[in-house]
Amino acid sequence: MNIIRKIVRHSEYTAEMVIENPSIARSARAGHFVMVRFTPDCPRIPFTIVDASPADGTFTIIIHKGARLADLIGSLHEDYRIGDVLGPLGQAFEIRNYGTVVCCGDGVGFVPIIPVIKALKQAGNRVVTILSEFTSETSCLRANVEPYSDVILHSSEEMATLELIDRVLTDEKVDLTVITGPTPMMKAIAECTRVRQIPTRCILNMVMLDGVGLCGICRVMVDGKRMLTCIDGPVFDAHHVDFDQLQNRQRHFV
Ligand SMILES: Cc1cc2nc3c(=O)[nH]c(=O)nc-3n(C[C@H](O)[C@H](O)[C@H](O)COP(=O)(O)OP(=O)(O)OC[C@H]3O[C@@H](n4cnc5c(N)ncnc54)[C@H](O)[C@@H]3O)c2cc1C
Numbered sequence: 001m002n003i004i005r006k007i008v009r010h011s012e013y014t015a016e017m018v019i020e021n022p023s024i025a026r027s028a029r030a031g032h033f034v035m036v037r038f039t040p041d042c043p044r045i046p047f048t049i050v051d052a053s054p055a056d057g058t059f060t061i062i063i064h065k066g067a068r069l070a071d072l073i074g075s076l077h078e079d080y081r082i083g084d085v086l087g088p089l090g091q092a093f094e095i096r097n098y099g100t101v102v103c104c105g106d107g108v109g110f111v112p113i114i115p116v117i118k119a120l121k122q123a124g125n126r127v128v129t130i131l132s133e134f135t136s137e138t139s140c141l142r143a144n145v146e147p148y149s150d151v152i153l154h155s156s157e158e159m160a161t162l163e164l165i166d167r168v169l170t171d172e173k174v175d176l177t178v179i180t181g182p183t184p185m186m187k188a189i190a191e192c193t194r195v196r197q198i199p200t201r202c203i204l205n206m207v208m209l210d211g212v213g214l215c216g217i218c219r220v221m222v223d224g225k226r227m228l229t230c231i232d233g234p235v236f237d238a239h240h241v242d243f244d245q246l247q248n249r250q251r252h253f254v
């Protein structure tokens, strides 16, 4: 249980791990995450369940650009038994055939959107993936979404993510937008889709302590109500999230 069966290091800061845990593998859905404490000295950190194989009793996580986790990533190896893995946690993403879905993620924020892209494609959607901040460091993530994306676009310095998404929304009829990444970017995209009346879900990346609703650190205001990202999220209606309040709270933990 909780044994690392496979580890692929894409860079010093990015590693993909297949972890044995039959119970998590059986119940994981797109949108779920796990709280992992790799060593007794480590805090519990949330990681998205990127993939799961009930047949093998395993699930996959990707630690991406975990700059302060570099030493930890270097010390982990196959057959290592992780002390503490809690999950699956959070609410699953509502997967159905929406039509055309634009999925946009940035840097670290891109990992939580990977299982959603896969599940939306398998449900019959046309998926347009926007991978912002495309560099050699993020290119390893492309392989995870390529088979499930009808189109993959990269933003660059010349064409910022917001401009790119605006162009896509102008060029085609979009039925749903899914966004992750830095809060200012999500806020700007949510404004852009609100004007166009396109339903938009955001996947929030909050600091978490317990992951089960006890500490309140991951709270966020949604539609004027106090919600917990670990219990009620991490997926929310982006047109109802108070991104200003969220940004203020996140500043406390930088
Ligand atoms: C629901 C959810 C799913 C996520 N899924 C992924 C994923 O699949 N892959 C991924 O790489 N990242 C994911 N994150 C972000 C991840 O939890 C960390 O923010 C990130 O990996 C830490 O990177 P860092 O070492 O650069 O730490 P920094 O951001 O520099 O933070 C320093 C230290 O603070 C602690 N810390 C940072 N963020 C958190 C956090 N959210 N909760 C508790 N402690 C934290 C860690 O000890 C970290 O080393 C997710 C976050 C959430 C809320």
Ligand code: FES
Binding pocket: 207, 208, 209, 210, 211, 212, 213, 214, 215, 216, 217, 218, 219, 228, 229, 230, 231
């Ligand atoms: S992490 Fe403690 S309430 Fe969500």
